[in-house]
Amino acid sequence: MSTESRRPPAPPPAGGPLPELVSYLEGLPEPHILFDEQYRILAANAAYRSQFSPHASVVGRTCYDVSHRFNVPCDQAGESCPLARARRSGQRERVLHLHHTPQGEAYVNIELVPLRDTTGRQTHFIEKMEPLRVAQGEPSASGLIGRSAPFQEMLGLVARVGPSEAAVLLLGESGTGKELVARAIHEASARAARPLVVVDCASLPETLFESELFGHEKGAFTGAQTARPGLVEAASGGTLFLDEVGDIPLPMQVKLLRLLESGTYRRVGSTELRRADVRLVSATHRDLGAMVAQGRFREDLYYRLSTFPIALPPLRERGGDIPLLATSLLARVAPARRLSLAAAALARLARHPFPGNVRELRNVLERAALLTDGDVIGEAVIERALAVGLRAAGPLASAAGPANTVATPRAARRAAERAALEAALAGHHGSREELARALGISLRTLYRRLGEIHQRA
Template identity: 45%
Template structure:
């Protein structure tokens, strides 16, 4: 078989894929594409020697030379298929793509790679309402985990600080799953009292108790075939946790007042801002229940851990607040927001921006308006006072600047997993940060 005939046969193979797909040679040249790829990337015909990294990212070199993992390099090193998440520049803008790369050999034993690009529709790399938004490495790592576990039936435990977007993450897991077209039912565990727990979850029959004037379907029944999302599962009182454990283990339940059990069919996703292992140690959360719900834990990054997403999040939130006018922040206003700690994460950012929109005088919101909105945050004055007192304590104790810097960097490293982010917050280069870490170890 000649090379032209082989490439023609491979073009037919690419057309068999239901997603955009390309054939790439060992030097990153795109040698064949399918029609779905051409449409997605608005390309009529790929030019000779066009590099995959140029078409997908606009890079001047391979992804691994530009600070990203390269799916082709991974497949090349292992000789096996590889998969990872990338953000590609498409005709629709920046899009998250699940890249599946498979190494193959041609008739002359030359190595090629088939790359299939599956658009990830549950999240967005562009400002859009009602989706998780982001492009940062921390955000992309979370999305990759959601994509992997979503396709399974495993129980998922979402952990993270309040306001980090756990319900949106749960909805994304549901959307990826085979149950996506079935109900997604949320249970607000923090609001369930002893008397309401069984009735809300399992339902009741008429006459089961005073006030039960008719049969009522419970949330477990409502979630049949779909996903049951237990929000703030760490707030369920200890004595009620056994009822939840029994539901998960037996996949059966009995409505209040009913003698016969009913079968439950749901995918379980739980979320909490609490540290459940610590609650287990304190005897406040059942260990057997913890292991049942935490088959696949996903830690959601804080806003501080994905600060690179701030401009995108701001644009998205402003669109949600009022999409009828082109609102934006000045660069100075954005700089002020970037210096905030945002303990309430995206929820707190949204509150600040809503205040700023109310206080604004024009379409471009300036630094003074954003600062005014920040000053209106509950506890902002007390926080300033606490910081001043902390600094005064250090001054009085004659704490050296060297020790202060050392302790500060240590706290940053303990709080943030991304060293690039630590360097940015500390106001130094990544190389300088590594030098400080090495000096501390010596």
């Protein structure tokens, strides 16, 4: 710990808070600052100095200058100011902010408590600051990334519900990162040291759903040669994430409801009642309200799952986050290369609607990396990478004749593969061996696909 973090806080100015208050803050394990009505910091405790200002004192500076490098209060710079909110509400307030730290900008949970004088007027304010380590406002190798207003609004809900035990329902289009958000909720909870178990409800056949979720006893059904615990048991003490919960069969919805209401379940083939200790997070891209109206989803289960719903914004509403996401995703899809995007390439990405959201952006960047020999990805490469997507494959697949007007998923996939290979050929000037390595396929597979292209030609 630095000399600054060991040094006692500067004495408060005349008319300021009592030394006992400053001493109390100094002993708190979480970072705290104390400031006045003019936003001027009067004291910062040891935990704050260690985490946020190890090399320089912040006493005497304004909180908005220290935290954001603003020259006006947060609410005058487009941010949510907890002090302004406390003045309006007369009580403590919580907000999520991007703060400057020695490691760069980071998301921080702020809880502000107003202090009153003998007349009841708010004269001083205490802020507790808690870093939110599950999200980043800068390019990162993992976790949630973004700075846009819709992203921050969603992240604020994650930060608020994470420490609780409430059931969370994540709503959003495919590719918006629902599993990442579920992981962020888990890591923000008291259960973070225990498992996060993911159940892909869409991939489980109805005949196996109950056994996978609750486990089974030996001899419970043909092929059950040994007893086997289920995913609920595997998640004990941690979080159970039900992905695509709208695909759960109706008969299983009843048993899941019983688990949520009573906290108990039975293995298949057993009469023993077992108790579950799990926190439930679920997700879907479906309209569960419409499914309830149609009788395809139980209304009582819907209300059990949606104690705290969170809507995930689609990428088209997070245009300002595309440069951050692109930088991070390029580092993930091509870790051995130092790739960057030209300004025109970024502008082209910003104009694309991205119906597949962040997952589609990752696929486009992975294609672009394969189509680029240098270190900078240009607009033309991005254009080609966008053109070979699945939605662009429809005309290719339907060109064979009227019978193929609606392409099957397999035909669309093969058309997309052919288009991607043709684009790779157009941009590659090395040997066939190098091209096969770049595409991640064997030389034999490459020659077979080239032969198919020549036959169609």
